[in-house]
Amino acid sequence: MQALDRMKTASTVPDIGAAGQDVGTQYAALCWRRLNDKTQVLLITSRDTGRWIIPKGWPMKNRAPQEAAMQEAFEEAGVEGKVDAACLGVYSYFKVQGAEDIRPCVVAVYPVKTRRLLNKYPEEGQRRRKWFSPKKAAQKVLEPQLRELLMQFDPDGIGKAAESDRGLDALKAKTANRPAGTPPTPARGKPGKSARRGR
Numbered sequence: 001m002q003a004l005d006r007m008k009t010a011s012t013v014p015d016i017g018a019a020g021q022d023v024g025t026q027y028a029a030l031c032w033r034r035l036n037d038k039t040q041v042l043l044i045t046s047r048d049t050g051r052w053i054i055p056k057g058w059p060m061k062n063r064a065p066q067e068a069a070m071q072e073a074f075e076e077a078g079v080e081g082k083v084d085a086a087c088l089g090v091y092s093y094f095k096v097q098g099a100e101d102i103r104p105c106v107v108a109v110y111p112v113k114t115r116r117l118l119n120k121y122p123e124e125g126q127r128r129r130k131w132f133s134p135k136k137a138a139q140k141v142l143e144p145q146l147r148e149l150l151m152q153f154d155p156d157g158i159g160k161a162a163e164s165d166r167g168l169d170a171l172k173a174k175t176a177n178r179p180a181g182t183p184p185t186p187a188r189g190k191p192g193k194s195a196r197r198g199r
Contacts, residue, residue: 024095024105027065028056029073030088031081031112032155033131039155040131042114043140044077047126048096052140055079056107069110077129078121081114086159091145109149111158 031042031054043052055076060068066083073079088109094102117129132140138150 026107027069029069029112033114045128066110075122078118
C-alpha cells in the first residue's frame with residue numbers, strides 16, 4: 001500500500017492521548033500575503049506523497065518554536081518574511097516514516113507574513129508551491145484540524161486575541177503527563193534535512 005493510501009485508511013485525527021504511543025512534536029509555518037486586498041496562503045507539496053501541506057519540521061536546537069517554523073518555510077518553500085510568536089493553533093496527523101511505520105504527530109502552527117518567494121532555496125525543485133485563498137487551501141489539505149485553521153484564518157486577528165497562545169498550550173497539554181512508558185516529546189536537535197525525508 002502506498003504511503004498516501006495508508007494515511008487515508010488510518011484515522012486522520014490521531015488519538016494523541018493513547019498510552020504507549022510515541023508522539024512527535026513539529027512546528028509549521030502558515031505563510032500568507034495580501035494580493036489585491038485579498039488574503040492568500042501558501043501550500044507546498046510533500047516530497048513522498050505529493051499532497052498539499054504547509055512547511056513544517058522538527059524542533060531545532062537553540063531555536064524558539066516560531067523560529068524553527070520560519071526556518072522550515074525558508075528551506076521548504078523559499079519564503080522570506082516575518083514570523084509571529086503567537087501560535088495560531090495545532091493539528092495532528094500521521095507521519096509515514098517507513099513501509100509499516102506510521103507515527104502520530106502534533107504540529108503547532110505559526111503565521112508568517114511573506115515578503116517574497118526566493119527562486120533559489122534548499123529544497124528547490126523537490127516540491128511544488130502555490131498560493132491559494134484560505135478557503136481553497138482548506139479544500140486541498142488532508143488534515144481536518146489544519147483545514148479548520150485555514151478556514152478560520154484572519155491575518156487581522158494575529159496577536160490580538162487574549163488566547164493567542166492557546167494552540168501551544170494545547171500542544172503542551174497533549175504531550176505532557178503521558179502514561180508511564182510513553183516516550184516524551186522529541187528533544188530539540190533532530191537530524192539534518194537529508195535524514196528527514198518525506199515531510
